[in-house]
Amino acid sequence: MSRRKILFVSPSLVGSGTERLVWLILQYLNRKKFEPLLAVFRDQFDYPVPEDIPVICFHKKGAHAIPELIWRLARVYEKERPDTVISFVEHTNLIAVFAKKVSHVKPRLLLTAYNHLSIDLKQALLGRVEGWLIPYFYPQADAVICLSRGVANDLEAEFRIPRQKIRVIYGAVDTEYVSHLTGEKVDHPFFTPKEIPVIVAIGRLVEPKGYPYLLRAFAKVMAEIPCRLIIIGEGRDRKSLEKLVQQVGIERQVEFLGFQKNPFKYLARSDIFVLSSLWEGFALVIMEAMACGVPVIATRCPSGPEEIITDGVNGLLVPVADETALAEAMLRLLNDKHLATRLAQAGRKRVEDFDAAKFAKEYEALF
Secondary structure, three states: OOOEEEEEEEOOEOOOHHHHHHHHHHHHOOOOOEEEEEEEOOOOEOOOOOOOOOEEEOOOOOHHHHHHHHHHHHHHHHHHOOOEEEEOOHHHHHHHHHHHHHOOOOOEEEEEEOOOHHHHOOOOOOHHHHHHHHHHHHHHOOEEEEOOHHHHHHHHHHHOOOHHHEEEOOOOEOHHHHHHHHOOOOOOOOOOOOOOOEEEEEOOOOHHHOHHHHHHHHHHHHOOOOOEEEEEEOOOOHHHHHHHHHHOOOOOOEEEEEOOOOOHHHHOOOOEEEEOOOOOOOOHHHHHHHHOOOOEEEEOOOOOHHHHOOEOOOEEEEOOOOHHHHHHHHHHHHHOHHHHHHHHHHHHHHHHHHEHHHHHHHHHHHO
16 A cells, blocks of 8 residues: 655744644654655744655745745645645645646645734734635645644634644644653753752743743742743743833842753653743643743733643643733742642643644544
């Protein structure tokens, strides 16, 4: 029996949650049944592509490159003749649909929706255009894979995507890979020696992550208990967040580490992980924190956290944009080591439901 050729189309393989999931599927895809091929728009790789996977790079980015990307992707369809194309990220999805329309080859097409689009597209440069195109072009795909039920409900209600086209496949964590990386040495004064509790947050420094609420909440915590905060991630809001840190007087207790290829070594040595997001697609980082054995606090944002965490059982959930509730939750865990340990242990157990091999098999079923 011949293998089915699967063409993966992604902007790049940089450090976001979406690209990390692309990498996971590529790692676990059954090579006896499937022949994977990767096309990327930009030559940016934070994750190593398996050696047996051919990579086609277009070396293009920006809105002005869209017509050329459509044309070149259509040529890839014709040359490689994949059985199935799977695309990741909104603008890439639209390019993949356009490419199929102009190509002489018509492969099965799967799109992915990994963000809460009705909110997320309002922040994107071309978000209004994408939001207008999605109801017309997404239904032309064979299926749209959503990362959470919240994303699926949003896609159906706000963009009129037929429910029969939508599939929900939750994100996953490669626990062995995470465990391996937690063993790396950490050379940072907050941890060497670690005498004061450390709270960690991870995510791009942008509005959706709700960092101003976290920083003001942390200032409230600092007024009662000495602790430290590490924020891992980079983004356009860094300067304004650093200014806020100075304004609330916590500059000596807060460290911005920028993007880290291995955030897990910091997570595993921290006392609490906090997600202060205003909205998410799924919040894969929650499961990564759980896999590191860290108790988790997250907002009840749309969407994802409430589909992963049972409040008080395997983590704590707090209202969105509520710095007081966020501070109270952090103080609760810092003051109650028994609760923190219980939540961390239950979190490790919860991660077993999001096994990477099982995750890949769900995609294989669609392929």
